[in-house]
Amino acid sequence: MTSSDKIWTAGLVIIGDEILSGRTHDKNIAQIASWLQVQGIRLSEVRVVADVEDRIVEAVNALRAANDYLFTTGGIGPTHDDITVDAVSAALGVPVVVHPEARAILERYYADKPGGLTDARLRMARVPEGAELIPNRKTGAPGIRRGNVILMAGVPHITAGMLDALTGKLEGGAPLIAETIGCWIAESEVANLLREVEKAHENCQIGSYPFFREGKVGANFVIRSTRQEDLSSCVDSLTDGLATHGYDFTPGGI
């Protein structure tokens, strides 16, 4: 494997009782996964854990040991249930410190707001020692990066702003590219074809995603590779095979 073939991976820890209770529908997995693809980084595992320090520490340490990057979302606000900074600092074995720049940002942000910079709000300036800040234009309170560990907000549109600020700043590999072929057939009808085509193209994976719409069954077949040439060859084999079996298909998916 040459250095350009290295597959860069990330783990994601989603911190929040509100996801585990079913109250809040997670939107960050898909948002972060899609963003990572563009950076040439593959999301390899996600864990959703409760607002309990030991659980966060365990998940953070397991996923950062296994991946190039570790992201968290949630638990960096001002309230008592926001314990991500404490837990991640414990996981990294470093103390929690107040970041002077974060403090200055919060002082400016709360200068004209009722109550000003309270102790609770000042919690949002706490970071694991050695961390730098990720700008947050929406609410002042920054995200946090310490090496390959990145702590982001849980509210999806704030997370989005932090991802935006990180765009192009993380080293990655060749982005995974994909093509989709849709068919109005049961995936089980072409299971053997899919298996054979994937086996014949070792740098490609084929995923099969069945659906039911307008009273009919169908499936999208997603071919993924880091190499355009291999991807095209695999797509050609699959569409040739579908045509040979007499199936109509829709390039780009249904």
Add this chain to the structure above:
Amino acid sequence: MTSSDKIWTAGLVIIGDEILSGRTHDKNIAQIASWLQVQGIRLSEVRVVADVEDRIVEAVNALRAANDYLFTTGGIGPTHDDITVDAVSAALGVPVVVHPEARAILERYYADKPGGLTDARLRMARVPEGAELIPNRKTGAPGIRRGNVILMAGVPHITAGMLDALTGKLEGGAPLIAETIGCWIAESEVANLLREVEKAHENCQIGSYPFFREGKVGANFVIRSTRQEDLSSCVDSLTDGLATHGYDFTPGGI
């Protein structure tokens, strides 16, 4: 702790490259979490893993050791990337067998469909030895239950049907009940109040969920407990505190 106070927990393993690539937005976490609440079972952790046997085995064994129940979604269809039954059987240390009733269901379901019961479709009759079936009225192919390990489809409306078939069949404890209080204020303004009220009510947790709507900040405070009396007392303390500080609030949340 009396037996009626036992907290029953479940882990969930979501199996699917399509979630990790960002292509498909997960809907099963919220759906399963909400359903579990009603059964008196708490979702304690979720892991999203790739369609790779070792990853599935590791996640299944970690979460079933730590919880009363272990659920999986995804990977029980007819195609080459559907390896959940193999992986879970490996995790449980039992062989994969064809379940005669599942085979009969599939024979009936595919009798009048093009191709009939192909080898690929017959894959959906494979189960870990000792398993029973969970009916699926939508597509024939059943879910699978082996003791406290439950394998379900990944397509959300099929998952929903399987949950429906399981309703009332799993032992649980007292359901977690919740009340929500909404305020058009920044959560940071009442962070101390939330902390103090939670501390004074040991059988309750208070979660704070900020939002931005109509150009204004607000937050919903969700109070959870397994006991109605404790819950009501905690809600009273919080609303008294909000009133004392001069904040308007909306019972039921915003």
